[in-house]
Amino acid sequence: MNAAEVAAGTAPVIVVDNLTRTFHTGHGRTVTALDRISLTVEAGTCLAVVGESGSGKTTLARIIVGLERADAGTVTLAGRAVAPKARRRELRRRARQIQMVFQDPQSSLNRRLPVSAAVDEVLRAHSGLGARARRERCAALFEQVGLEPRHLAARPDELSGGQRQRVAIARALAADPAVIVLDESVAALDVTVQAQILQLLAELRAEKGLTYLFITHDLSVVQQIADHVVVMRRGVIVERGTTAAVLGDPQHPYTQLLLECAPRPGWKPQRGVIRALRDEIAS
Amino acid sequence: MLSITDLSLTLAGKHADLAILRSVTLAVATGEAVGLVGESGSGKSMTLRSILHMAPVNATVTGQILLDGLDVLSLRGEDLRRMRSRDVSMIAQNPHAVLNPVLPVERYLVEGMHDAQGLATRLARVRAGELLEQVGIDEVDRVLRSYPHQLSGGMLQRVVIAGAIAGKPRLLLADEPTTALDVTTQAEVCAILDECRRELGMAMLFVTHDLDLAAAVCDRINVMKDGEIVETGVPEQLRDDPQHPYTRALMASRPAGIGWTRRGGTV
Numbered sequence: 002m003n004a005a006e007v008a009a010g011t012a013p014v015i016v017v018d019n020l021t022r023t024f025h026t027g028h029g030r031t032v033t034a035l036d037r038i039s040l041t042v043e044a045g046t047c048l049a050v051v052g053e054s055g056s057g058k059t060t061l062a063r064i065i066v067g068l069e070r071a072d073a074g075t076v077t078l079a080g081r082a083v084a085p086k087a088r089r090r091e092l093r094r095r096a097r098q099i100q101m102v103f104q105d106p107q108s109s110l111n112r113r114l115p116v117s118a119a120v121d122e123v124l125r126a127h128s129g130l131g132a133r134a135r136r137e138r139c140a141a142l143f144e145q146v147g148l149e150p151r152h153l154a155a156r157p158d159e160l161s162g163g164q165r166q167r168v169a170i171a172r173a174l175a176a177d178p179a180v181i182v183l184d185e186s187v188a189a190l191d192v193t194v195q196a197q198i199l200q201l202l203a204e205l206r207a208e209k210g211l212t213y214l215f216i217t218h219d220l221s222v223v224q225q226i227a228d229h230v231v232v233m234r235r236g237v238i239v240e241r242g243t244t245a246a247v248l249g250d251p252q253h254p255y256t257q258l259l260l261e262c263a264p265r266p267g268w269k270p271q272r273g274v275i276r277a278l279r280d281e282i283a284s
Numbered sequence: 285m286l287s288i289t290d291l292s293l294t295l296a297g298k299h300a301d302l303a304i305l306r307s308v309t310l311a312v313a314t315g316e317a318v319g320l321v322g323e324s325g326s327g328k329s330m331t332l333r334s335i336l337h338m339a340p341v342n343a344t345v346t347g348q349i350l351l352d353g354l355d356v357l358s359l360r361g362e363d364l365r366r367m368r369s370r371d372v373s374m375i376a377q378n379p380h381a382v383l384n385p386v387l388p389v390e391r392y393l394v395e396g397m398h399d400a401q402g403l404a405t406r407l408a409r410v411r412a413g414e415l416l417e418q419v420g421i422d423e424v425d426r427v428l429r430s431y432p433h434q435l436s437g438g439m440l441q442r443v444v445i446a447g448a449i450a451g452k453p454r455l456l457l458a459d460e461p462t463t464a465l466d467v468t469t470q471a472e473v474c475a476i477l478d479e480c481r482r483e484l485g486m487a488m489l490f491v492t493h494d495l496d497l498a499a500a501v502c503d504r505i506n507v508m509k510d511g512e513i514v515e516t517g518v519p520e521q522l523r524d525d526p527q528h529p530y531t532r533a534l535m536a537s538r539p540a541g542i543g544w545t546r547r548g549g550t551v
Binding site for chain 1: 323324420437466467468470471472474475476478479493494495496497499500519523533534536537538539
């Protein structure tokens, strides 16, 4: 199943059912990163998962792509169960369905190799193309993400943060996936660059019918890219809905607190308001 | 109280010299909060560091920095130490880099007050508790006994702020003090900074990449790009009528309308 086929269908492309994950942090202490989380993502849409540090949002992303295992619950990707210990063939199949873009491309790109090597590696694993065809494909992918041919031979440190993130997106696209999981993928970028990358992601989604799961702490990023939002706090989904509904008329006090604390024109942070909302959440 | 005139900073490179700051001119009045907003590499942190003589060793600094008439760049030895300990404090982005990981945070606060103000250790302990209350910490005793790894980033940043205001400095330099924090903690820390500043009549130079945050915390904002200040104004002016194309680009990068205000007014 490739992106176009998924986009044509109406079935949810990601189904997460009752996912639970507890970490043991030593001295008998445990942290419940995910507490019976269920959600679905329809094909061709973008779901944002919002929360602060420790909310469990990254653990959720890692389980969905199969980098981490759940204690209980299931993840179904385009109708197939995601198991962390899959056979090689199954892993290859999954890689063509779901790819991930991390926060910091500096640490996910090899600093000794030209950045095109990262993309070529994925093509070698998944495309079955010969060397020459791969070079052409690589150049085409670079063009799609707004990079120039001269960037192909550049090492990561010769590129800006935005350009490196474009390489990471090109690498994800190289597997021709239906779904891309973006884990704080614009968080380390300056705002003007952030706006450009979000624009690029929106264009790619429209063009290829991609489905996004966007993990972020930033509500203004949610507003710019997502159709739906789930708000997570301490491993639990406290609110979910369309972006317009959740950001425009938040029901849960925690969502209200997040919105209240978002810097915006004319805003003055007030401890009284923050404290009142915190009390409401606690009760 | 602080006036920076034609501050330039050049780093000696292997092949060519690199101009980091180009003729930066800015002023901060007594008790005023001034923002320095720009993207990474724009020179905003380097401006702060120049004030404390913390520029890299291969840097050449020219221009003038006056602190209540005192020529800061010419200070040496004991005079420099006095300026750093009494007149100007700095808060950095990452509190973990400031606090000693193997000592309880009380030691950080007490040591600072003992060395800089000559306060007896016993009195410094009492004062440390008062300072933590001032920055909104409830369980003062527990926090004082804690090691940095036992506290959250927001709690640690409050401890660092407490240390920074301990000597009642006239000027606080804040270098992205909330960037590493969650939004809800950021809002609280900003509110605390604002309260402390007003109570102590302290001036503040606030460095951030977030124009909206600077607007909330500062009376005036300088927008920096490539080592130059391209625009200066009060927040409303920059928002409603930005003059420089770069300020306009910054404004356009963030969608308006985020944020929600609790119905029924403030609490």
